[in-house]
Amino acid sequence: MEIAVDVKNLVKIYKPKTRALDGIDLSVESGIAFALLGPNGAGKTTLMRILTTQLRPTTGDAYVFGLNVNREGGKVRRLISYVPQEMSVWTDISGYENLLIYGKIFGIPSHERKQIIDDALANMGLSQVANSLVKTYSGGMVRRLEIACAILIKPKIMFLDEPTIGLDPSAKKIVWETLTSFKKEYGVTVFFNTHYMDEADLYSDRIAIIDRGKIVKLGSADELKRSLGGETISFSLAGNNINETTLRKIRTLTSVRDVIVSNTELNILSENAETTLLEAMEILRIEKIPLEKISIMKSTLDDVFLKYAGSRLETTGRMSEVTHTRDMIRRG
Amino acid sequence: MIELELRRLRHDRTELYFRAVQPILWIVIFGPVMGTIKAIPTGNIPYTDFITPGVLIQSTTFLCIFYGLTIVWERDSGILKKLLVTPASRYATVIGRSMASGIRAIFQGLIVIPVALIMGVKFIPNPAYFIFAFVIIFLASGGFAAISILAASFMKTRERFMGLGQAIIMPLFFASNALYPVQIMPQILKDFSAFNPLSYVVDAVRGLLITGDLTNLPIDLAAIAIFDVILFILASVSFRRIIE
Numbered sequence: 001m002e003i004a005v006d007v008k009n010l011v012k013i014y015k016p017k018t019r020a021l022d023g024i025d026l027s028v029e030s031g032i033a034f035a036l037l038g039p040n041g042a043g044k045t046t047l048m049r050i051l052t053t054q055l056r057p058t059t060g061d062a063y064v065f066g067l068n069v070n071r072e073g074g075k076v077r078r079l080i081s082y083v084p085q086e087m088s089v090w091t092d093i094s095g096y097e098n099l100l101i102y103g104k105i106f107g108i109p110s111h112e113r114k115q116i117i118d119d120a121l122a123n124m125g126l127s128q129v130a131n132s133l134v135k136t137y138s139g140g141m142v143r144r145l146e147i148a149c150a151i152l153i154k155p156k157i158m159f160l161d162e163p164t165i166g167l168d169p170s171a172k173k174i175v176w177e178t179l180t181s182f183k184k185e186y187g188v189t190v191f192f193n194t195h196y197m198d199e200a201d202l203y204s205d206r207i208a209i210i211d212r213g214k215i216v217k218l219g220s221a222d223e224l225k226r227s228l229g230g231e232t233i234s235f236s237l238a239g240n241n242i243n244e245t246t247l248r249k250i251r252t253l254t255s256v257r258d259v260i261v262s263n264t265e266l267n268i269l270s271e272n273a274e275t276t277l278l279e280a281m282e283i284l285r286i287e288k289i290p291l292e293k294i295s296i297m298k299s300t301l302d303d304v305f306l307k308y309a310g311s312r313l314e315t316t317g318r319m320s321e322v323t324h325t326r327d328m329i330r331r332g
Numbered sequence: 333m334i335e336l337e338l339r340r341l342r343h344d345r346t347e348l349y350f351r352a353v354q355p356i357l358w359i360v361i362f363g364p365v366m367g368t369i370k371a372i373p374t375g376n377i378p379y380t381d382f383i384t385p386g387v388l389i390q391s392t393t394f395l396c397i398f399y400g401l402t403i404v405w406e407r408d409s410g411i412l413k414k415l416l417v418t419p420a421s422r423y424a425t426v427i428g429r430s431m432a433s434g435i436r437a438i439f440q441g442l443i444v445i446p447v448a449l450i451m452g453v454k455f456i457p458n459p460a461y462f463i464f465a466f467v468i469i470f471l472a473s474g475g476f477a478a479i480s481i482l483a484a485s486f487m488k489t490r491e492r493f494m495g496l497g498q499a500i501i502m503p504l505f506f507a508s509n510a511l512y513p514v515q516i517m518p519q520i521l522k523d524f525s526a527f528n529p530l531s532y533v534v535d536a537v538r539g540l541l542i543t544g545d546l547t548n549l550p551i552d553l554a555a556i557a558i559f560d561v562i563l564f565i566l567a568s569v570s571f572r573r574i575i576e
Contacts, residue, residue, distance in 0.1 A: 052417045074419070082417040084410030093339045101336050105418050149414075 002065070004030040004157050004189040005051060010060035012046050012213075020046040021057070022213035028206070030065070030156070033183060033190040035204035037197070037301075039309060043213040044193040045085065045161055051191070052082045052159050065156060081150035085161040085193075088146055089134050095145050096121065096130040102149045120148040123178055140171025147175065151182055160192040164199060176203050197301040207301075211309040224304045230257055231273035232297045233280065235266040238290035242266060246287045253279050264292075273298060337432035341439060348436065352443040355391035359384055359448050372512045377542060384448045385538040386510025389469065391444060392437035393530060396473045397501050399433040400480030404493050407484070407574055416572065426481055426568040433477035434470040441469055456544050465540040472533040472556050478563035485567070485574040504530045509538075529559040 005028040012021040021043045028034045036044050049055045050062055053073040062069045067076045089098045099117045108116055121127045124144040134142065143163065150158055163179075164172040180203060183190050194200055200207050201221045209217040209224075217224060242261060250259050255271040270276035273296045284291065341348070363380030366372065374382040406412045415425055449455070455462075479500065487493040505511075507521050508530040514522055525531045536552035539545050 049413075054413060054416055074421075077417055078419045080417065082414060084413045086408070086410035086413075088410035088414040090336065090340070090411065093336070097336075097339050101339075102418075104335070105415070105420050107419065 002030040003063075004028050004065060005034075005191060006063040006066075007047075007051075008061045010047070010050065010062055011058045012043075012050060012055065013058045019213055021050075024060070024210075024213070024215055026208060026215055026218075028189065028191060030189045031183075031187045032205040033180070033192070033203055035200035035207045036191070036193045036210055037195065037200045037207050037305065038193075038210035039195060042210045042309070044195075044210055047210070048082075048159050048161050048191070048193055052080060053077055079156045080159060081153060081155040081157075082159045083146045083150050083161065083163060085165065087142060089142060089149065091134040094131045094133055095126055095137070095141075095148075098134060098145060099148060099152060103152055106153045108152065116152060120151055123151065123182070124148040125174065125178075138171075140167050140174065143167060143171070143175055144178070147178065154186055155188060157189040157191060160190065162193055162195070164194070164196065172199070179203070197305060201301045209305060209308050216308045217304070221301060225299045225301065226271065228299045228303055228307060230255075230269055230271045231299065233268045233270060233273050233277050234295045234297065235268075235280075235284070235291055236293040237264045237266060238292050240264055242289055243287070246283060246289065249283050249287075250280055337435045341436065345439075348440055348443060351391060351395055351440060352447075354394075355387040355444045356447045358387040358390075359444070359451055359453070363387075363451070373516065374513065375543075378453075380448075380451060381453045381542050382538075383511055384453050385465075385541055386508070386534050388441055388444050388448075389472075389530060389534050389537060390505050390510055392440050392469055392473050393476050393504065393533075394501055395437055395440055396430075396433045396476035397480050397483075397497050399429075399436070399477045400484035400487075400493055400497070401490060403429070403481055403484040403574070404488065404490055407488065412574060422571050423564070423568045426478065426571050427474070427564050429481060430474040430477040430564065430567070431470070433480075434473035437473035438466055438470055441466060453542075455541050461540040461544075465537045468533060468536050468540070468553070468556065471560060472529065475529060475556065475560040475563045478560070478567040482563065482567040482570055485570040488574065504528060508534060510534050529555065532556055532559075 005026065007024050007026040010021050010024040011019070013019050024043075024047060036047065038044050046055065050057050051064060051069055053069050053076050056070055064076045065079055067079070069076050089095075090101075093101075096117065099120060100113070103113045103117055118127070121130050124147060126141065126144055126148060129137065129141065134145065137145065147160075147163070150160075158179075160179075164175055167175065176199070179190055182188060192204075204221065206218070206220055207224060208215050217227070219227065240263065247259055247261065250256060250268060253270075253276055255276050256268055257271065258269040260267045260269075268276060268280060277294070277296065359380060363383050366383075367379030370379075372379060372382075403412070406415075416422070420428075445455075480497070483496050483500065484493060487496050507517075507524045508514075508528050509525065510530065514525050514531065517525065532552040532555040535548055536556070539547075539549055539552075
């Protein structure tokens with residue numbers, strides 16, 4: 001498997017002494033969707049801006065498809081496309097014209113240009129409004145237009161900085177559906193920053209959690225969740241009549257880690273709640289133990305996040321998100 | 333980039349109309365009033381005629397100096413970041429943006445000229461001269477827009493930029509031959525004027541549109557070319573700074 005992004009001991013210090021990145025090591029395979037998850041100010045954007053050749057690292061090296069972003073910036077820029085966090089289209093011309101101008105900047109040959117632009121617009125569901133001024137677009141449409149810009153050149157890797165910030169759930173869904181199908185169709189690597197857990201959970205193949213300029217955890221969403229210690233099945237019993245034999249039987253089930261009984265509550269900690277549930281139900285039925293209620297508690301990415309990045313998302317994240325969303329609205 | 337500017341203008345020309353108000357006032361009010369007192373020796377051409385190229389250039393230069401505001405806006409949004417991540421070189425981006433501003437300047441000029449005609453300004457009736465004058469305005473505007481981009485890469489907020497813009501434009505305008513011949517200036521201003529690109533532009537355009545005296549034209553062109561090249565290089569070099 002080809003390596004799309006390779007980062008070695010990357011440090012970025014903003015003057016006078018903000019250590020935005022504090023020794024990042026990271027390797028991303030090509031063709032996957034990779035989420036960099038972290039609270040605001042964790043260094044997500046700084047890392048992305050170094051990878052897209054906008055900033056120079058203070059020390060350390062970063063490679064995109066084997067090209068050094070510092071020394072071979074020109075070559076890197078031919079492989080990537082980038083959607084910044086802020087709005088990045090001209091609002092006083094139409095959507096089609098935006099794509100036309102970017103098409104020219106990217107050097108797409110004139111005989112292919114119209115077809116490519118029309119395809120990008122159709123992919124993003126913007127054909128209807130292609131000739132309206134961008135000022136009249138909604139936030140979701142602007143985002144889709146920006147992504148249309150980014151897919152014009154069929155990049156090898158797309159860098160998306162907070163791609164769905166300020167979007168409503170349906171707009172978010174549309175954006176991700178198109179990105180996912182684009183990834184499948186062209187094998188594009190999607191590298192995105194986010195502080196939305198659900199987004200990282202649903203749409204990424206691998207997640208790195210970044211906090212205070214360091215990668216604190218790396219893995220797929222499932223791996224990360226499992227690393228917390230599994231899932232809990234909770235039975236409310238109709239009486240207080242569970243016996244040792246039953247408990248022993250349950251303990252011997254394959255994925256079960258622990259069984260805890262307190263009064264009429266039977267809690268089973270399992271690595272795979274769904275299969276354990278079936279097996280445990282069968283045992284309880286044979287032993288004729290009446291049940292009132294069953295619930296499964298799975299750990300979420302929020303729990304993972306809270307464990308590895310602390311609770312900072314709640315405090316700093318919200319506020320800056322609010323101001324940012326407001327900025328987007330004010331700019332139209 | 334030039335196409336971007338043309339498309340923008342097609343959608344919204346309000347700025348140009350409002351920006352044309354000032355030069356029109358100079359031509360319609362200042363010129364005739366000052367002309368009647370004959371305080372300024374302009375040879376045998378009427379004063380309004382004398383200042384028409386000057387205020388024309390002043391207005392286009394104004395437009396270009398404030399072009400940096402667009403750049404500051406694009407910095408606040410993500411457009412500049414995205415542009416810098418495209419394969420296009422910084423030089424191409426800066427020169428393209430600067431020349432795009434030249435396009436605006438030409439349209440500005442096209443609004444002012446008819447007003448001057450109505451005021452009885454006598455232009456040299458030679459279309460080739462006219463076209464050449466506008467080519468000069470276009471090229472020089474690029475240079476001034478590059479100053480603006482250079483300034484924008486240091487002044488990253490609108491407020492600071494506005495202040496600096498004013499501080500650049502007024503000395504350029506007053507210490508040039510736009511409103512009065514350089515010969516009547518104090519020595520120190522004469523020296524300054526020799527380094528003032530605006531003077532060369534005004535001189536060239538005045539020669540082509542009003543006096544027909546083209547003796548200085550090669551020097552003017554050389555000065556404008558040097559000015560453009562220096563500014564393009566400086567602006568390109570500092571352009572990356574703007575997003576950091």
